[in-house]
Amino acid sequence: MDSPILAQLFRQLFRHRPAGCQNRLAHAVRPRHHGYSGSFQRQHRRAYASRVSIDRGMKTNESRWQQRTHILPRDRSDEFAQYPYISAAELKQRTERPRRVKMLLRDFIDDSLYNPSYGYFSKQAVIFSPGEPFDFAAMRDELDFQSELGRRYTEFEDALDDAEGENPTRQLWHTPTELFRPYYGEAIARYLVSNYRLTTYPYHDLLIYEMGAGRGTLMLNILDYIRAADPQVYARTKFNIIEISPSLAAMQNKHLRATAESRGHSDKVEIINRSIFDWDQYVPSPCFFLAMEVFDNFAHDGIRYDVATEAPLQGHVLIDGDGDFYEFYVHELDPLAARFFRVRHAATGGQYPKPYPANPALRYLSTKMPFAANLSDPEFIPTRLMQFFDVLEKYFPAHRLLTSDFDALPQAVRGLNAPVVQTRYERRMVPVTTPLVHQGYFDILFPTDFRITEAIYRAITGKLTRVMSHGDFMRRWAYVEDTQTRSGENPLLSHYKNASVLVTV
Numbered sequence: 445m446d447s448p449i450l451a452q453l454f455r456q457l458f459r460h461r462p463a464g465c466q467n468r469l470a471h472a473v474r475p476r477h478h479g480y481s482g483s484f485q486r487q488h489r490r491a492y493a494s495r496v497s498i499d500r501g502m503k504t505n506e507s508r509w510q511q512r513t514h515i516l517p518r519d520r521s522d523e524f525a526q527y528p529y530i531s532a533a534e535l536k537q538r539t540e541r542p543r544r545v546k547m548l549l550r551d552f553i554d555d556s557l558y559n560p561s562y563g564y565f566s567k568q569a570v571i572f573s574p575g576e577p578f579d580f581a582a583m584r585d586e587l588d589f590q591s592e593l594g595r596r597y598t599e600f601e602d603a604l605d606d607a608e609g610e611n612p613t614r615q616l617w618h619t620p621t622e623l624f625r626p627y628y629g630e631a632i633a634r635y636l637v638s639n640y641r642l643t644t645y646p647y648h649d650l651l652i653y654e655m656g657a658g659r660g661t662l663m664l665n666i667l668d669y670i671r672a673a674d675p676q677v678y679a680r681t682k683f684n685i686i687e688i689s690p691s692l693a694a695m696q697n698k699h700l701r702a703t704a705e706s707r708g709h710s711d712k713v714e715i716i717n718r719s720i721f722d723w724d725q726y727v728p729s730p731c732f733f734l735a736m737e738v739f740d741n742f743a744h745d746g747i748r749y750d751v752a753t754e755a756p757l758q759g760h761v762l763i764d765g766d767g768d769f770y771e772f773y774v775h776e777l778d779p780l781a782a783r784f785f786r787v788r789h790a791a792t793g794g795q796y797p798k799p800y801p802a803n804p805a806l807r808y809l810s811t812k813m814p815f816a817a818n819l820s821d822p823e824f825i826p827t828r829l830m831q832f833f834d835v836l837e838k839y840f841p842a843h844r845l846l847t848s849d850f851d852a853l854p855q856a857v858r859g860l861n862a863p864v865v866q867t868r869y870e871r872r873m874v875p876v877t878t879p880l881v882h883q884g885y886f887d888i889l890f891p892t893d894f895r896i897t898e899a900i901y902r903a904i905t906g907k908l909t910r911v912m913s914h915g916d917f918m919r920r921w922a923y924v925e926d927t928q929t930r931s932g933e934n935p936l937l938s939h940y941k942n943a944s945v946l947v948t949v
């Protein structure tokens with residue numbers, strides 16, 4: 445945690461905001477509500493929760509808790525009772541960040557990442573491209589690769605500065621698709637072609653859906669490979685992108701039309717600018733469904749448990765008139781969170797990690813410590829991911845999923861299955877300690893628990909799966925010599941040690 449940098453960052457955001465928004469930012473910097481400082485973290489550890497004393501129109505007095513994550517916060521229970529709920533659909537229509545409302549944490553995160561007017565993916569995200577593929581065979585070792593990567597990053601950002609002017613809050617990051625292009629895409633193409641030839645060829649076309657395609661690089665690398673390696677299959681290939689972000693969808697289109705070589709794929713590609721959660725077309729044909737680093741940005745619900753009874757309470761966010769954020773926990777679960785608990789329990793036979801001691805004696809003792817909280821640490825449950833599996837089951841009954849994502853993340857906020865919340869300022873990544881931050885300026889990415897995810901996917905779709913590490917998938921399907929340095933070190937295998945791949949078998 446780096447408070448001076450954050451203070452500077454928010455001053456910068458403040459300076460860049462249109463006049464009407466300045467106040468909102470001014471309030472957003474107050475560490476009391478956002479937990480940026482080291483001292484806040486210490487206070488957080490001694491957190492306790494208390495029951496709201498006044499009931500103002502809620503169903504039962506027992507149902508609302510304010511987890512006090514900092515010492516002596518102003519009690520916001522009046523506002524919580526008075527402010528209206530704002531739904532995900534209403535948030536999507538908003539062109540300015542809302543105030544004097546409450547919402548589910550899941551909807552707050554969705555809005556922060558995807559609001560069409562101020563969401564991170566709609567407005568801020570810039571995905572790095574190295575330009576020419578790296579010449580790994582000419583590099584001495586892993587270190588040499590790192591320094592070349594650093595050089596290309598600087599070059600890429602300098603070019604953006606020249607074109608658009610300097611931007612200290614530019615949100616730039618990379619994915620394996622980009623770092624290892626075209627080899628990463630070729631490995632996936634090999635997997636697709638082999639499996640297609642072994643199963644549905646020649647009775648069906650090779651139908652590919654990619655959800656969340658970033659710059660469109662994977663699509664181009666896959667199509668280039670199939671065109672060169674298997675013209676027969678290429679003739680029968682159709683590639684569809686489902687992309688939520690209008691700016692990324694436009695970029696995918698631009699890259700598709702950029703060169704004569706890429707334009708050659710145009711009649712095979714359809715780019716659909718829509719969230720997967722708004723999907724309504726039935727696709728009965730066998731197809732492959734790709735999702736690379738998309739699960740991590742699916743919104744999660746925040747849950748804390750009553751340590752005495754183990755009852756779950758669902759996290760809500762209250763935004764007051766000054767634009768400050770408060771976290772509340774409510775006994776009643778919304779239907780999606782309630783279903784998640786049922787599905788997870790049935791799919792795993794009740795075997796899943798919990799954010800409090802499993803042993804009843806230890807649990808009891810933990811509530812008796814001085815300053816002990818009456819609610820557990822938070823757990824972040826992947827409710828949107830479960831909804832995505834519902835979409836697959838309902839609209840893509842003959843799909844085969846291939847997905848890759850982080851199975852663990854360093855520097856996450858506190859809690860079980862907790863996200864990393866980070867922003868980039870003056871070309872440095874700055875992690876913070878809470879997802880309740882100025883909407884649109886922070887990437888919020890969650891790890892995926894592949895054991896639980898696999899069980900839930902199987903339960904919903906009735907399909908069988910295999911999970912393997914990113915390295916094992918690449919050893920099987922990539923030509924690993926393409927990414928090997930002279931010392932024998934191989935960044936394709938050594939990077940992304942915290943990523944796994946799940947495939948339908």
Ligand SMILES: C[S@@+](CC[C@H](N)C(=O)[O-])C[C@H]1O[C@@H](n2cnc3c(N)ncnc32)[C@H](O)[C@@H]1O
Pocket residue numbers: 565619620621622655656657658659686687688689692718719720721735736737738741
């Ligand atoms: C971290 S980026 C990964 C991009 C690309 N797959 C790669 O690996 O380079 C996440 C992508 O998923 C998209 N996305 C996130 N949620 C989505 C949704 N609900 N429907 C469709 N696309 C979504 C984002 O706009 C972005 O393109």
